[in-house]
Amino acid sequence: NQLFSCEGEVIGQVNGLTVVSYGDASFGLPSRISVTAHYGSGEITDIERDVELGGAIHSKGVLILTSYLKARFGAEHPLRFAANIAFEQSYSGVDGDSASLGELCGLLSAIGKLPVTQSLGITGSVNQFGEVQPIGGVNEKIEGFFAACQLKGLTGHQGVIIPVQNIRHLMLREDVLAAIRAGRFRIHAVSRVEEAIELLLGRPAGVMDAEGSYPEGSVFAAVAERFAVWHDAEKDDDEDEDKPAAAVVPVPVAVAASGESRATAVRRRHRGVNKH
Amino acid sequence: NQLFSCEGEVIGQVNGLTVVSYGDASFGLPSRISVTAHYGSGEITDIERDVELGGAIHSKGVLILTSYLKARFGAEHPLRFAANIAFEQSYSGVDGDSASLGELCGLLSAIGKLPVTQSLGITGSVNQFGEVQPIGGVNEKIEGFFAACQLKGLTGHQGVIIPVQNIRHLMLREDVLAAIRAGRFRIHAVSRVEEAIELLLGRPAGVMDAEGSYPEGSVFAAVAERFAVWHDAEKDDDEDEDKPAAAVVPVPVAVAASGESRATAVRRRHRGVNKH
Amino acid sequence: NQLFSCEGEVIGQVNGLTVVSYGDASFGLPSRISVTAHYGSGEITDIERDVELGGAIHSKGVLILTSYLKARFGAEHPLRFAANIAFEQSYSGVDGDSASLGELCGLLSAIGKLPVTQSLGITGSVNQFGEVQPIGGVNEKIEGFFAACQLKGLTGHQGVIIPVQNIRHLMLREDVLAAIRAGRFRIHAVSRVEEAIELLLGRPAGVMDAEGSYPEGSVFAAVAERFAVWHDAEKDDDEDEDKPAAAVVPVPVAVAASGESRATAVRRRHRGVNKH
Amino acid sequence: NQLFSCEGEVIGQVNGLTVVSYGDASFGLPSRISVTAHYGSGEITDIERDVELGGAIHSKGVLILTSYLKARFGAEHPLRFAANIAFEQSYSGVDGDSASLGELCGLLSAIGKLPVTQSLGITGSVNQFGEVQPIGGVNEKIEGFFAACQLKGLTGHQGVIIPVQNIRHLMLREDVLAAIRAGRFRIHAVSRVEEAIELLLGRPAGVMDAEGSYPEGSVFAAVAERFAVWHDAEKDDDEDEDKPAAAVVPVPVAVAASGESRATAVRRRHRGVNKH
Amino acid sequence: NQLFSCEGEVIGQVNGLTVVSYGDASFGLPSRISVTAHYGSGEITDIERDVELGGAIHSKGVLILTSYLKARFGAEHPLRFAANIAFEQSYSGVDGDSASLGELCGLLSAIGKLPVTQSLGITGSVNQFGEVQPIGGVNEKIEGFFAACQLKGLTGHQGVIIPVQNIRHLMLREDVLAAIRAGRFRIHAVSRVEEAIELLLGRPAGVMDAEGSYPEGSVFAAVAERFAVWHDAEKDDDEDEDKPAAAVVPVPVAVAASGESRATAVRRRHRGVNKH
Amino acid sequence: NQLFSCEGEVIGQVNGLTVVSYGDASFGLPSRISVTAHYGSGEITDIERDVELGGAIHSKGVLILTSYLKARFGAEHPLRFAANIAFEQSYSGVDGDSASLGELCGLLSAIGKLPVTQSLGITGSVNQFGEVQPIGGVNEKIEGFFAACQLKGLTGHQGVIIPVQNIRHLMLREDVLAAIRAGRFRIHAVSRVEEAIELLLGRPAGVMDAEGSYPEGSVFAAVAERFAVWHDAEKDDDEDEDKPAAAVVPVPVAVAASGESRATAVRRRHRGVNKH
Ligand SMILES: [Ca+2]
Ligand SMILES: [Ca+2]
Ligand SMILES: [Ca+2]
Ligand SMILES: [Ca+2]
Ligand SMILES: [Ca+2]
Ligand SMILES: [Ca+2]
Ligand SMILES: [Ca+2]
Ligand SMILES: [Ca+2]
Ligand SMILES: [Ca+2]
Ligand SMILES: [Ca+2]
Ligand SMILES: [Ca+2]
Ligand SMILES: [Ca+2]
Structure with a gap:
């Protein structure tokens, strides 16, 4: 069963x-x-x-x-x-x-x-x-x-x-x-x-480099990135509270000018940090 | 019994x-x-x-x-x-x-x-x-x-x-x-x-699309919308605290200019997000 | 006994x-x-x-x-x-x-x-x-x-x-x-x-109308009004914290200009909301 | 023993x-x-x-x-x-x-x-x-x-x-x-x-009047006054946090100009409120 | 043993x-x-x-x-x-x-x-x-x-x-x-x-005077002073949060102008309060 | 085993x-x-x-x-x-x-x-x-x-x-x-x-000096420094909340102008404090 x-x-x-x-x-x-x-x-x-x-x-x-x-x-x-x-x-x-x-x-x-x-x-x-x-x-x-x-x-x-x-x-x-x-x-x-x-x-765990980042594509990099998203979500949540005009739902919203969703921007930024 | x-x-x-x-x-x-x-x-x-x-x-x-x-x-x-x-x-x-x-x-x-x-x-x-x-x-x-x-x-x-x-x-x-x-x-x-x-x-559960939204009319869309209302309620509550002039009771108040209640606006906005 | x-x-x-x-x-x-x-x-x-x-x-x-x-x-x-x-x-x-x-x-x-x-x-x-x-x-x-x-x-x-x-x-x-x-x-x-x-x-419980209010004089209206007073009390309490000059004791204080106590005003406002 | x-x-x-x-x-x-x-x-x-x-x-x-x-x-x-x-x-x-x-x-x-x-x-x-x-x-x-x-x-x-x-x-x-x-x-x-x-x-408990106050000298007035002092102490404490120059120790400090201690002023104010 | x-x-x-x-x-x-x-x-x-x-x-x-x-x-x-x-x-x-x-x-x-x-x-x-x-x-x-x-x-x-x-x-x-x-x-x-x-x-406990202070050198004065330091530490901690430029480590830092450490100043101030 | x-x-x-x-x-x-x-x-x-x-x-x-x-x-x-x-x-x-x-x-x-x-x-x-x-x-x-x-x-x-x-x-x-x-x-x-x-x-525990610091290289100095980093991390976290533009991930970010990472600066500052 x-x-x-x-x-x-x-x-x-x-x-x-x-x-x-x-x-x-x-x-x-x-x-x-x-x-x-x-x-x-x-x-x-x-x-x-x-x-x-x-x-x-x-x-x-x-x-x-x-x-x-x-x-x-x-x-x-x-x-x-x-x-x-x-x-x-x-x-x-x-x-x-x-x-x-x-x-x-x-x-x-x-x-x-x-x-x-x-x-x-x-x-x-x-x-x-x-x-x-x-x-x-x-x-x-x-x-x-x-x-x-x-x-x-x-x-x-x-x-x-x-x-x-x-x-x-x-x-x-x-x-x-x-x-x-x-x-x-x-x-x-x-x-x-x-x-x-x-x-x-199916991918390397990843060894932390001198800047405290993990190699792109490694498991630990993906885990660190998720923790960064959660950390950012907390920040966004607080921003929403302080700025009533901001979107409340924490799902990606397309940013017209840049042609890039906010979530993608967030991810790219953290990935950048991990690449250091 | x-x-x-x-x-x-x-x-x-x-x-x-x-x-x-x-x-x-x-x-x-x-x-x-x-x-x-x-x-x-x-x-x-x-x-x-x-x-x-x-x-x-x-x-x-x-x-x-x-x-x-x-x-x-x-x-x-x-x-x-x-x-x-x-x-x-x-x-x-x-x-x-x-x-x-x-x-x-x-x-x-x-x-x-x-x-x-x-x-x-x-x-x-x-x-x-x-x-x-x-x-x-x-x-x-x-x-x-x-x-x-x-x-x-x-x-x-x-x-x-x-x-x-x-x-x-x-x-x-x-x-x-x-x-x-x-x-x-x-x-x-x-x-x-x-x-x-x-x-x-009596309606489809709903499959999440690439933007993280559920199809209009689906069960998961209704659930996500309620969570958004609660999230918004927390925000409103904090706003009330910071802006003493705002209405305290969390029931809809008609917004004269737009001819649309605030709650309806909230609902429409989230629905919009879900439609993405 | x-x-x-x-x-x-x-x-x-x-x-x-x-x-x-x-x-x-x-x-x-x-x-x-x-x-x-x-x-x-x-x-x-x-x-x-x-x-x-x-x-x-x-x-x-x-x-x-x-x-x-x-x-x-x-x-x-x-x-x-x-x-x-x-x-x-x-x-x-x-x-x-x-x-x-x-x-x-x-x-x-x-x-x-x-x-x-x-x-x-x-x-x-x-x-x-x-x-x-x-x-x-x-x-x-x-x-x-x-x-x-x-x-x-x-x-x-x-x-x-x-x-x-x-x-x-x-x-x-x-x-x-x-x-x-x-x-x-x-x-x-x-x-x-x-x-x-x-x-x-000794009075009707009250049926919620389309705006989410209860009929004046109903039990549920009185209950909702008390919850609104408590909600307001929390707000007042926070205001006191932010505005040291405000009165600390949460008992009604006569408002000279309007000839109406603040508590009465609060009650009238909520009653108004309930009447919608 | x-x-x-x-x-x-x-x-x-x-x-x-x-x-x-x-x-x-x-x-x-x-x-x-x-x-x-x-x-x-x-x-x-x-x-x-x-x-x-x-x-x-x-x-x-x-x-x-x-x-x-x-x-x-x-x-x-x-x-x-x-x-x-x-x-x-x-x-x-x-x-x-x-x-x-x-x-x-x-x-x-x-x-x-x-x-x-x-x-x-x-x-x-x-x-x-x-x-x-x-x-x-x-x-x-x-x-x-x-x-x-x-x-x-x-x-x-x-x-x-x-x-x-x-x-x-x-x-x-x-x-x-x-x-x-x-x-x-x-x-x-x-x-x-x-x-x-x-x-x-050795003194009357005190009957609440229409304004929610107790008669001066009554037990309930003294109790309500102490609760008001505590409520005020919380406020003062928060003020201290926000205004680093303010005194930290919550014991009375003589206020030169008025010739009256701050604690006395607080007590007088609440007593005033109770007298309403 | x-x-x-x-x-x-x-x-x-x-x-x-x-x-x-x-x-x-x-x-x-x-x-x-x-x-x-x-x-x-x-x-x-x-x-x-x-x-x-x-x-x-x-x-x-x-x-x-x-x-x-x-x-x-x-x-x-x-x-x-x-x-x-x-x-x-x-x-x-x-x-x-x-x-x-x-x-x-x-x-x-x-x-x-x-x-x-x-x-x-x-x-x-x-x-x-x-x-x-x-x-x-x-x-x-x-x-x-x-x-x-x-x-x-x-x-x-x-x-x-x-x-x-x-x-x-x-x-x-x-x-x-x-x-x-x-x-x-x-x-x-x-x-x-x-x-x-x-x-x-080996020193008197200390009797509280009319201003709520204890005699200098008494045990209760030392205890009250330590509570005042802790209370102040909380305040400093909050100030640090609000003023990113301030020193984070809560150990004394020499204040050039006055020729007196901040901790000493704090102690002197409370002692002053206790002397009242 | x-x-x-x-x-x-x-x-x-x-x-x-x-x-x-x-x-x-x-x-x-x-x-x-x-x-x-x-x-x-x-x-x-x-x-x-x-x-x-x-x-x-x-x-x-x-x-x-x-x-x-x-x-x-x-x-x-x-x-x-x-x-x-x-x-x-x-x-x-x-x-x-x-x-x-x-x-x-x-x-x-x-x-x-x-x-x-x-x-x-x-x-x-x-x-x-x-x-x-x-x-x-x-x-x-x-x-x-x-x-x-x-x-x-x-x-x-x-x-x-x-x-x-x-x-x-x-x-x-x-x-x-x-x-x-x-x-x-x-x-x-x-x-x-x-x-x-x-x-x-393999190193001395360290004796606290008159300013409350431990000798450089001692165990207690390293421990105190880590506590200072954690204390600072809390502060940074709050700053992030208040300044949406700041970096969210608490890993070192190179500061172009000074040629020194922020983490290094933090460490140097605390070490300085310990040296007093
Ligand atoms: Ca929140
Ligand atoms: Ca917040
Ligand atoms: Ca709230
Ligand atoms: Ca608030
Ligand atoms: Ca309060
Ligand atoms: Ca509150
Ligand atoms: Ca406090
Ligand atoms: Ca506070
Ligand atoms: Ca803190
Ligand atoms: Ca704080
Ligand atoms: Ca945070
Ligand atoms: Ca924090």
Whole structure:
């Protein structure tokens, strides 16, 4: 009954990996993580925690990825955004921090409006500095995602992202190994969030230059640009209040003289700043 | 003793479907969902949760539909509204997220001031992106709504909205099947909230165009227009504070020169923006 | 030991009806509901809930009547008021939503400064749209209020307000029936809050006209006028801050030139707006 | 070990009356209620409740007297004050609302800076409109206060304030009756808070005139004046922010030209307003 | 293992006295109370309470001393400070209000930046008006502090501050009595906080004069001055916002022309006000 | 599976020391403490406490180090920052305050952007004034860190920081003693946080001079400078609001005329202030 997709790409949607136990048996299942972002005052709603379906370790993971995001993008000024993280169709509680790497990627996708590939599943925990930490049940999780892909049809682009520390725990079923050997399924071991970002979002995370900007086309540049738009939206909103004649609706309005919409101008200006 | 209506249309009022169990037997009953909306600072009060009559899964459903609404209409600026969602005459607690699709439609109805048909019952869960997710007890729910309509008299316009994934669970009683075959009762299977909106509110949800506007006459255009009025109300309120001579009461005041009320001007302006 | 009055009229004070059970026996007792209103930021304090003497259903009833009030009077702007609802001399907890109709009438009385007749007892639940919903124990409640009036002396003006849906549950004691037949006691069955308002406050609730105003002399006009005074008070308060020379105390000050107090001018202006 | 005084007068300090039970025996004891008031944003701290030493009924009593105060003095504008109510040297919890009448008098004393006579003990509950409600244990309470006064020495000015409804419960010990008959101890039965105020604070509570002012020298005039000073203090504070040259410390500064301190001018102005 | 000092003086640090029980035996131990103060919005953090190591009576004591402080120094305007009160190296919970007198002295020390002598231990409870209330275990507490001083070496300046009401409970060990008789240890019995302040801080508390100022050199003058600096800091901060050219860092900047730092000027001005 | 490093240096990352018990055996293990800092309104998130994995004593330790930080750097003005403290890969709860000294050093590192050496482990509690307090399990902690370093390879620069009061508890294993005697491992006993800061951050903490500044190059100077940048960021943000033409993104923008970026100018100005 679970909505599941292992093809195409979706903004804010990530294929997480979980382990389910029935008596002695335990097996892996994909679990859809979804993230939305919008204007706000800096709060990230961990929906599982909010309704008391998330355990302490899961909540800790979300606090840690929140710290990572704010320390990277809000080091010197407030962030005017809000985000919501949910485990879709999860009705019986989640725990552990093994989803935090995927949740962070989904969050950056939702903020930067950059789609996430659905071909890859991801498991891993992340610390406040973006380092990936090992998780449990790596084999069951890989086999579970492989099985789910098989049901939908292997495309040759599918695979999983795991923490580099978990390589030594790999003991996969023969059919999964065969698919890997045949190049029809892949395992990506990562040691930092930037590597996971590049795999899931299909473009480099981006390294900050000496002026504090990120390279054009990078994920972090898109995220920084969205934060700048929100910051500007707050300013516009205040201007509207002070200047009753200005347009109230915060959607782009064509500026006759320049032949360029205001939103485009805003974007170009920030892009310019990022290019420095 | 339950207030119930399966004719006409009402703003903010939706026929939800629930399953009740007595010993071995379980049967469906319609349950009225009501939603009001007014000026506020963005809070949606889930009344069942507030008084601890709502379970965790129900609360999660309301948080998710809230995310959907804010990500769609408040992506780049604050939303100055408040809304209240209640299960009327429900005295013993609700759980599950099968009402979230109907609650979201009721919320859009209350905000956009567009009436909901009472001829249709609705069940389904919705995710943060507006996709419909399957629910349980689909047969009991359909049979329960059918029975309630029969008591009031079948009009030929009645039916239910269900998630498309639940079609394969359909095993209805013969009398319901007969009514369906005779065209006196209908089952609508939907895969996105936009389809449910169109069925319940009688007009297209509306697809955002390149300028970020919705087509005139669409549900989303009416909702966006109400948010613009609220945004404007905040501005007016601040203007009043700064200009003591201005009228304090936020009801329309005729503007002599233009022969057009200020409220009409506001509405026309936003509509113009939406037409872009 | 209970303060009780079934004559005269009092602002913000309503005769609610409750049922008390001792072993097998259960009988009705009047219960005084009191409401005060003052300047604030929109909060309605349900005193029973605040001190954990109110059950979930009672709390739900107060949230629902709050929604009704805010959706009607605060649809497009903030309401600068606060109100407090209490069950007087109630020391052991209340539950059920059968007082919500009376509480809403008391709230409108306190806001609009219009007295409530003490000759009538009231029971009934109200939904977010002002529709009256049925309640339990209708016979015990009526008989209890009748008995309490008898002790004080029947005046011929006394009676009760009940939900229209409860008419079919009526099975009253012979002495009550006799008093009703003799025209010395009355039962008023209502289906909307506006009918209860008119009975308790002695003037029409008022229907909103096309300009959004209520008829002069109606309850809703008085309530809207009080909200306008509060809104204006906020404005005055800000003006004081900006203009140090202005009077600080928010009591009326005679305006020499016009021969009319400022408060009167304010009232006249709003009344004018309501007349549109 | 209890601090106790039944002579003289103290601002914000009231002799409450409590009943203590040991096995079958129960006897009355005076209990000192203390109240302080200062600049703030409208909060009244019920210290017993804050530290979870106060029961629900006691908390309800404090909420109700808060409503009374705000509805009377803050009907149309915010009140910039804070107050703290404590049962001194009470270490094991209080409940019941029989102190609320005394607490309200202590609160008015602290706000208006008018001393409370320590010669009188007080017991009684008050509703949102200032009406006094009956309490339990009236005989034990009176006898307990009488005994405490006897220990300190009867002055002839001592006595108790009780609710008028409790007169019919009076069954006092012979020695108390003898003292009453000899005019060495007095019982004052009151039906409204205004009567208790006059007894405890030694001046009339004050009746509001048509302009909304209270008679000079009345308790309510002093209270209204203090609220006006606080309101003015907020204004001055904002002025200071805007005019860096102005004095920052909110203590009176002599104004050379007029030969009158600024505080005096403020007081005179408000008194003027109250005289209207 | 406890840090303990009974010589010298430290700002914000007070030697409290506690009683510990092991089976039948109970003995006194000094317990270090530490207080810090800084810019804030009026909150006093009772660290024991915050982490649920403080009992209800202890919390009540801190609320009461907070009321005392705010009523004395914040009667007519907001206090822009924050303070933190902790029992150092206390790991198993504290209760009782016998530390509140010492905590209040530590608080005034931290705010006024005046050191507390470490030669004296203190026990006593304080009410909202600054009156000292009796406590339990006075003998064990005195003997415990005496023993701790003996270990460090009696200096002849050591002693304890106790409530005057506890004098009648004194039954000290012979060695303590001998030290007292020999003038090598002292017991100070106090009835008001001002007496404890003078003993611990080594200067008079200060009596408010008719203009609302305290005598130069008094503790209350230093405290009032610090509140004035904080109030001024808020003003400066707002000025900075409004005047972009002004210095941002709130540390003193030399003013060339006058040959006097701005901070000195500020201090002089307030001192002037206090001298009135 | 624990990430662990005992070489190099990292901003905001500290090697804490913990003791783990299995049955009768207990041994020490390093535990990574991580801290991030960013713009905010003064809150320090103790992540362990937030998710209820931290005990009361640990929470108390974090409150106390927070007091230390605010009293030192925010004595006279608000601090516009936020910080987050986590025990990485800690999944089963922490308690005790023996990490507070290391947490405070990590916090200062994150704020001042100065790296912490990973060669040293640290254990110790700190009070509100920066004094170090003794802890338990000192031998197990030292031996545990020694063993972890051995596994990674002793570099000769490794060692531990412990409270000076714990020297007398030292009873180390022979191999550790041998390494210490051979100069391949070191034990640093400290009595104040400033000593730990200098050891971990490799530069003096800094002593405040008469003008309230810290010596250039000191840790406290770097921390004060960061607070000044945040304070300035708030000001810039407000300026943007008031001057729509100004740049919104708070990253450095080259100022053509002066040949110096604005950020550099800001930094130079504050540095100048610190030099006074
Ligand atoms: Ca705005
Ligand atoms: Ca603004
Ligand atoms: Ca406004
Ligand atoms: Ca304004
Ligand atoms: Ca104001
Ligand atoms: Ca205002
Ligand atoms: Ca101010
Ligand atoms: Ca201001
Ligand atoms: Ca500022
Ligand atoms: Ca400002
Ligand atoms: Ca801004
Ligand atoms: Ca700002």
